[in-house]
Amino acid sequence: MTKRPLEENLRPDCSNCDFFKHGDHFTERRCAKYDFVMPRVDWQILCNDWQHEGQNVNFSFEEDETLYYYSAGSGEIIYAPISPLQELQSLLISVSVRRDEEYGWIIFPRQYRHYFPEPDTRVVVVVGDRKCAFQVTNAERRLAAEMIPSGGGKWETHYHTQSVFMLYSLESPDLLYDWLDSFMNLERMIDASIAPSVFAFMEVRNRNREYILHADLLTYNNYLRE
Structure with missing residues (x-):
């Protein structure tokens, strides 16, 4: 950095x-x-x-x-x-790593879901140099849609339900948390309202089969462990 x-x-x-x-x-x-x-x-x-x-x-x-x-x-x-x-022979895309109430810490590809297989498919994601089993899924989630002023300087959060495309670990709901926390202070980031949604990169090594997860260290340079 x-x-x-x-x-x-x-x-x-x-x-x-x-x-x-x-x-x-x-x-x-x-x-x-x-x-x-x-x-x-x-x-x-x-x-x-x-x-x-x-x-x-x-x-x-x-x-x-x-x-x-x-x-x-x-x-x-x-x-x-x-x-x-x-060495850039595979496509690298931006993703988010965040916590899901059901599956624990998951990978959210956002607008790049077309680089992944259909839901109910298993893939390999290399996390910290180790090949890990992940499941691709679509799940209904209640998400914050907008903030509406309710008077007196207060705001009311309005929610909506939508289908969220994600990849979750079949080994442990904390697998991604442990990986991130090994080089950045996630608890301090959560206290500062930065986590639990963390930017990362994903390398499409073998489309629909194998991917490699890379950390986005630039964004969180103030929270990196020594």
């Missing part, structure tokens, strides 16, 4: 790089300089070779030919490596 000042109005990203190209299908995103599978994550991503209309990256990352992701909401760039470019 590294911090550096970021020039105002400069937000380089693979998507606005001169090397960015679409593949055979409009949804495919490619790099004309490096042959790698471009991640679909919630952060801006780039490497040292970013170029756009004569501009270059005005800060140097530690390693060449490595893809980084970064945040710059405060005007200061905070970044971390994703992977060496030559």
Whole structure:
């Protein structure tokens, strides 16, 4: 994890790089300089070779030919490596890890559910270098929909029920909690109202069969264990 000042109005990203190209299908995103599978994550991503209309990256990352992701909401760039470019041969997507009342800690793919099999299917998820059995399911859940003012400065929460697509561990409801808590202080995050919904990355190693879960350390750098 590294911090550096970021020039105002400069937000380089693979998507606005001169090397960015679409593949055979409009949804495919490619790099004309490096042959790698471009991640679909919630952060801006780039490497040292970013170029756009004569501009270059005005800060140097530690390693060449490595893809980084970064945040710059405060005007200061905070970044971390994703992977060496030559190793990005599988799609990486953003997911959430959160607690479910029935299944314990689960993986919520959000808008990327089409990279997973249909419900009632078992898959393998590599968690902390260990292959673990997970079940894909759809379950009805009561979720907060909106906050309505009720007078006197108070708010009333309105709920709705919807089907939630998720993956849960067949080994232990606390498997994902134990993995996350091994390198970040989850209890302190819960006290600060940051958890129990934690951003993470999932590598689609073998679509509909095997996935690898990666931690998003950049988001929670203030809660990482030493």
